[in-house]
Amino acid sequence: MLEKKRTVEEINEKIKKGDVQVLTALEMKKLVESSGVEVAFKEVDVVTTGTFGAMCSSGAVINLGHSDPPIKIQNAWINDVPVCHPGAAVDLYIGATLMSETRPFEYGGGHVIEDLISGKEVELRATAYGTDCYPRTQLRTTITKDDLNQFYLINFRNCYQRYVCATNSRDETIYTYMGKLLPRFGNATFSGAGELNPLMNDPDYETIGIGTRIFLGGTQGYVIGEGTQHDPKNQLGTIMVRGDCKKMNPKFIRGAAFTKYGTTLYVGIGIPIPILNIGLAKKTAVRDEDIKVPIVDYGVPVRDRPKLGVVSYKELRSGTITINGKKVKVSPLSSLKTAVEIAETLKKWIEEGLFYLTAPVERLPGDTEFKPMKQREKAFLVRDIVQKAVTCREDEEIKEVAKKIIEYSVNHVVVVNDKGELTGIVTSWDVTKAVADGKSKLSDIITRKVITARLEEPIEAAARRMVQYQISALPVIDHQRKVLGIVTSEDVTKILGR
């Protein structure tokens, strides 16, 4: 028997007639569960998906029109956010992660895009070197979206098929693009819409490619190809999209700020999946429990961060996961509520004949690889420069410690207990000060809250921490807090040359 099929043209014909059958991805899962794939395939023409998450590779191209006298813009700022100048005289690209020079980490390119879409007036400043044809060197004006010729969202990478779950093993809170991560696995975060994610519902990209019409930021947009870092073999596909910002709705496109990381843009995307064959009916029934991601330790700032286990989106959605036997609360970072709303809006558009499906002119590649960066220099780890630490016990005399400082000509003595575990640190300055103040008990001058490093950390990360806390050495410890050695700022400087 010939396998039953359905075409995009047939679906569009049904949309025109007003009898198309559309379900959201959530509804499709229920239908397949209750009635089976065969019935679902027979009854359903289109499944709508949705996602609303932070997407750093977002940005918008604007064309300002020419000033009089004309200017060939070299540098430009909108609301103090440097917007880069990618080409000719008055085209600008507003990158979501570019930050305001006066309000860094709070306001950035993503907010500029949102403000413009909301109809707000923004301030534009520009400078140029001046040419015979473009004599102007300075520009200052205000603009709204109506003043722009073109205002298009062009996002290099969107819609990650799935993403990792992040947590933090360090003794301090860290702020990452995966949000705020509390010390010692105090919490975890994840991103992505799971079973509602567009690419997860068409994992072989049978219906998604160049020219696929989509919901983008509250209006209709297009997929213009695979996204950067598209990694189909590992189920980490991405798409590149384009859409007319002038028609977007600020509800589905929002500037955001991640503390100490930077600014970004939340982008709402929904893709309709035409149920062309029974395979697609089955694929769109994918459930959160089938989608698994690794739990990754963002406390170790290297490219291949340590993995601590695997969880499904179902577990992540429950609000609590288990890491090393401990119950840990987990935050979603992308809004499932808005993702559901997007899938429902798209469903309504199709049912009401406001949105027609397109077949891609070229499908997304299924075999490309995501390679790491080619680097000429070797990355040094703390392991490469760690030295033996000079240690002492808490009950030693200050005099003894002073002797050690002189004998080994060091500035730091690490305080350990019987098991060799870190309990504090004493510097030559502390000892000098103790003598001046007439103190004799070592325990009075020990610093208890010690900033530490790990063997597998890049030395840049250790250097950053020394600058941040204004200290000149970090004891290196293992997960049991056993002291393995020490790194000093001199040794770091020798390698990094600064």
Place this chain on the structure above:
Amino acid sequence: MVRVLLRFPEKIVNQPIIAQVLLQHRITLNIIAAHVDFHGGNVLIEVPKEHVEKAVNAFKERGVFVSFPKLIEVDKDRCLNCGACYSLCPVGAISIGEDYSISFDKEKCIGSPCGLCVDACPARVIKLTKELNLSVLSDEERGSN
């Protein structure tokens, strides 16, 4: 009910001050959170509005530092319902609903002694704001933590 933050300096931390105040002044109060370390102790209490003045004075007389913690205010209209705040709350004041919307239980939230969710919000819609301007405290005492 009004939330009041009590700070017990190291030298009085071992005295039964709360019990004394309760008995002597016949005040009712709720202990919401307590934390003691080597610098002393912090206790967050809730007192009925009509007892606030009496309670504050009674604690001040006994050497306790008193202040009104700031409480959180959330601009729900601008909330992304992302849930980034959810996992940071140590007292379970933030929850994710059936329809995946995020809600705050102001009764459970302990406010400025915690404040962990504030800088985790990518939409910057959570703010710590002062509760009431009560006359029993000077501006300095009322200040933030």
